[in-house]
Amino acid sequence: MPEIRVGTRCWTVPTGANLLDALNEAGLGVPYSCRAGSCHACLVRCEDGLPLDALPEALALDRHAVGWRLACQCRVVEDLRVEVFDPLRDGVGGTVSELDWFGDVLRLRLRTERSVRYQPGQHAVLWLGGVARPYSLASLPGEDDYLEFHIDCQHPGAFCDRARALEVGDVLRVGEVRGGALHYDLDWQDRPLWLLAAGTGLAPLWGIVREALRQGHQGEIRLLHVARDRAGHYLAAPLQQLPGVNVELVMVAQLEEALAALRPSSRQTLALLCGAPASVERFARRLFIAGVPRGQVFADSFVEHA
The missing domain is CATH 3.10.20.30 (Beta-grasp domain)
Known part of the structure; x- marks a missing residue:
């Protein structure tokens, strides 16, 4: 053996x-x-x-x-x-600089002991009390001087239970940073861009939409965010301040009606989807019916955490 x-x-x-x-x-x-x-x-x-x-x-x-x-x-x-x-040896220390609660969603901002290289749409593994979980980065490199994560603490879990007790000044470790399916490509600048998120699936799209604007995106930008209740639209105010972005804040009960109304203005429309697997599948199915080619749909489903 x-x-x-x-x-x-x-x-x-x-x-x-x-x-x-x-x-x-x-x-x-x-x-x-x-x-x-x-x-x-x-x-x-x-x-x-x-x-x-x-x-x-x-x-x-x-x-x-x-x-x-x-x-x-x-x-x-x-x-x-x-x-x-070993997160102490192989990871990067991050000190909690801001904690904001929006219902069950925790917006966590960390200032790291050294620079962490990443792109909008990527994930990082966070270590807290011996528990490690991956979360999407919501911050924008080169513009935000912190790493931002949106953590859904609606359900009990090993990481969420510890996150609820965090205080400003506490230290976490940031481990592996990796790419997902979501990104912004400079070749997309003239194409319609749709961003569909459920819950904290908004996190990577918040970074990506700001990257698109920073790069001077010329095409239509449409962002649809689905939440369980009003508190779940935790970035409603900053989203509605984004210049030239058509923002739709949709309750779960209204989702089917909102999806049925999706009509791409061009066969060149690109769609980025993020959220729980069931939500992402629902988005993708409706986009296919609406005529958005599968090769122009980029999706990232959240891992179910224990």
Whole structure:
């Protein structure tokens, strides 16, 4: 049976064992959220030996080349020496500078000990009290001097329970920053741009719409935000102040009517969607019916957190 080494610890596991399970059964406490290769909370580095990786494309080539792997996607097929991601060593410290509550949504702003490189639409893994979760960046690089995250704390959860107790001055760690499906492309400047968000799916689109305006977008911009109640439209005021952006704030009960009214002004319309999987699927289905080609729809679904 293959052998796993972590520091001074060494033990054997059955061939084909899941690496995340093997590490946690040995008491290493590697965090995870989705077990689907999306959240990047279970990052480890293989120093010797290589596991069978079911999702190598989930990590950037340079990270993959030096041994970083998502433990949930790996099977142990030979001896391994593994280094577990350490947020104190491998992450970046971020001090809470602002906390604002909008109903169950927490807007969290962090000032980091050193610069974090990212683009609008990307995600970052936040570490708090030994729990790691990925959240979309809502801030705009080069303009905002903080990292902003929107955290939906409606339901209990390991991260949300800790987030509710945060105070200004507390320190979190920022881990892996990665790209999702959402971005703004300079080649889009003359094309109609639709942004559809449900709940805190607004976070990455808030950064992207401001990036589009900063880049001088010339086409129509339409932003539709769906929420459970008025408090859920937590960025209503700043959204309505965006120049040249047609903003629609829609309650869940009104959503079907609002979606049925979508009529693209051009076959060149681009759509960016974000929210829970059911909402994103609903958006995508309606856009297809409205005539927006699938190749012009970019979607990012939130991972369901425990």
